[in-house]
Amino acid sequence: MPVTVEEALARIHAHRPKLRREFIPIEEAIGRVLAQDVTARYNLPPFDNSAMDGYAVICSDAGKRVLAEHTIFAGDREQIRIAEGQAARIMTGARIPEGTECIVPIEEVTVEGEHVTLPSPLRAGQHIRLCGEDIQTDDTLLTTGDTLSAYHITLLASQGITHVCVYHRPRVAIFASGSELKMHHEQVAPYQLYNTNSPTFAARAAELECDVHFVGTAADTLDALLEHIDSALQSDLIITSGGVSVGDADYTKEAFTHFSFIPLFEKVDLKPGKPTTVGTIGDTLVLNLPGNPMAAALCFELFGQALIASLSGTNAPFHNSITARMKHAYNVRPGRRTLLPGYYDGNHFTVCEKFAPGMITPLALSNGFIMLDEACSAVAQEAEVRFIPTRFVWRSGSAVSLVSTSEA
Numbered sequence: 001m002p003v004t005v006e007e008a009l010a011r012i013h014a015h016r017p018k019l020r021r022e023f024i025p026i027e028e029a030i031g032r033v034l035a036q037d038v039t040a041r042y043n044l045p046p047f048d049n050s051a052m053d054g055y056a057v058i059c060s061d062a063g064k065r066v067l068a069e070h071t072i073f074a075g076d077r078e079q080i081r082i083a084e085g086q087a088a089r090i091m092t093g094a095r096i097p098e099g100t101e102c103i104v105p106i107e108e109v110t111v112e113g114e115h116v117t118l119p120s121p122l123r124a125g126q127h128i129r130l131c132g133e134d135i136q137t138d139d140t141l142l143t144t145g146d147t148l149s150a151y152h153i154t155l156l157a158s159q160g161i162t163h164v165c166v167y168h169r170p171r172v173a174i175f176a177s178g179s180e181l182k183m184h185h186e187q188v189a190p191y192q193l194y195n196t197n198s199p200t201f202a203a204r205a206a207e208l209e210c211d212v213h214f215v216g217t218a219a220d221t222l223d224a225l226l227e228h229i230d231s232a233l234q235s236d237l238i239i240t241s242g243g244v245s246v247g248d249a250d251y252t253k254e255a256f257t258h259f260s261f262i263p264l265f266e267k268v269d270l271k272p273g274k275p276t277t278v279g280t281i282g283d284t285l286v287l288n289l290p291g292n293p294m295a296a297a298l299c300f301e302l303f304g305q306a307l308i309a310s311l312s313g314t315n316a317p318f319h320n321s322i323t324a325r326m327k328h329a330y331n332v333r334p335g336r337r338t339l340l341p342g343y344y345d346g347n348h349f350t351v352c353e354k355f356a357p358g359m360i361t362p363l364a365l366s367n368g369f370i371m372l373d374e375a376c377s378a379v380a381q382e383a384e385v386r387f388i389p390t391r392f393v394w395r396s397g398s399a400v401s402l403v404s405t406s407e408a
């Protein structure tokens with residue numbers, strides 16, 4: 001019995017794989033998932049300091065001529081004290097002298113030798129960056145399951161942290177089945193075609209921070225499939241494509257049953273990609289995708305990504321969507337949950353002009369897809385849809401306005 005997409009995803013999310021951890025330098029941690037919480041060891045700033053090149057002064061000296069004998073630079077160790085009638089010339093980032101009530105920028109004073117005349121009035125605290133105003137000791141900076149981005153590396157570096165504990169990258173083994181398939185570096189005969197699914201999933205899994213192992217292309221025989229499964233069992237996830245339908249040469253499902261395969265689900269109520277199957281062999285997860293390239297790619301996005309997320313240890317394992325409006329009206333056959341590939345331009349979603357489960361161009365031309373409810377037979381122009389991205393580098397081929405205004 002096919003399960004709904006929601007049920008299929010719920011079964012994937014309910015599965016709790018064993019996760020392995022390792023310590024790595026922060027320079028290598030970009031994109032990795034933390035297996036520890038990180039708390040602050042130091043305040044940031046670590047001391048009260050000047051936000052401007054100027055003078056450290058006392059507020060009651062506003063409008064007066066004061067003596068400024070000392071100059072303080074960032075990194076100076078010596079700590080001085082100022083009193084009424086005194087100021088200290090100070091550089092941005094330098095520790096403020098004891099007794100300082102505010103900083104007056106250089107541009108606002110009149111300098112005569114060692115004396116400066118201050119403006120009036122002066123506001124207590126002006127241009128002083130307070131100890132701990134950004135980070136306080138013991139603040140939680142990062143949490144187990146956070147995926148490290150460049151600005152998380154900033155936080156780690158600010159605390160003098162050299163290494164972090166992260167989850168291992170998921171090890172993903174990939175193979176295709178199909179006697180008609182050749183690899184792109186092989187000769188192809190007129191009755192054969194190139195295996196595009198395996199390079200696609202290898203590339204996509206690498207984009208999703210997996211360690212990828214391409215096992216090979218299995219002929220449509222039980223023996224070839226058994227051999228390929230056997231060499232993939234050391235991985236956390238096996239992704240196969242092809243041979244899951246009801247044809248005379250479709251042996252994938254049968255081959256997996258030889259390895260005590262336990263299904264999580266064996267078919268999904270979905271067009272395309274109905275034959276998609278997910279299960280386990282021991283600690284190894286298995287995703288059998290259909291051979292049709294577009295069907296396989298869209299189901300990789302829905303189910304493969306969810307499996308990889310669960311194996312990565314992320315605390316954000318669920319898909320998310322962007323609300324978009326339809327560029328054009330679109331009609332579909334109701335009664336089936338339908339995936340439509342297309343392009344989101346920042347406002348509107350345009351369904352791919354030409355697509356079918358066996359094609360490869362639709363995904364290359366798209367940056368995501370929408371999933372229409374089974375009751376849906378038409379989506380109107382400007383109707384709101386939920387866009388699910390497949391790539392998310394948010395740039396444009398032509399210049400767009402980047403400015404927000406008060407008008408809607």
Ligand SMILES: Nc1nc2c(c(=O)[nH]1)N[C@H]1C(S)=C(S)[C@@H](COP(=O)(O)OP(=O)(O)OC[C@H]3O[C@@H](n4cnc5c(N)ncnc54)[C@H](O)[C@@H]3O)O[C@H]1N2
Binds near residue numbers: 180194242247250292
């Ligand atoms: N009688 C029925 N026939 C089919 C059904 C069905 O329910 N009843 N389902 C159709 C659907 S839906 C799909 S999807 C496909 C799934 O078939 P398989 O998973 O068995 O895939 P194959 O037959 O091996 O291949 C299908 C198609 O895709 C090409 N292919 C396969 N692997 C690759 C690859 N790695 N790279 C590029 N292209 C690949 C293959 O040459 C075929 O053209 O079954 C329908 N039939």
Ligand code: MOO
Binds near residue numbers: 272295357358
């Ligand atoms: O649903 Mo198949 O999975 O059409 O391509």
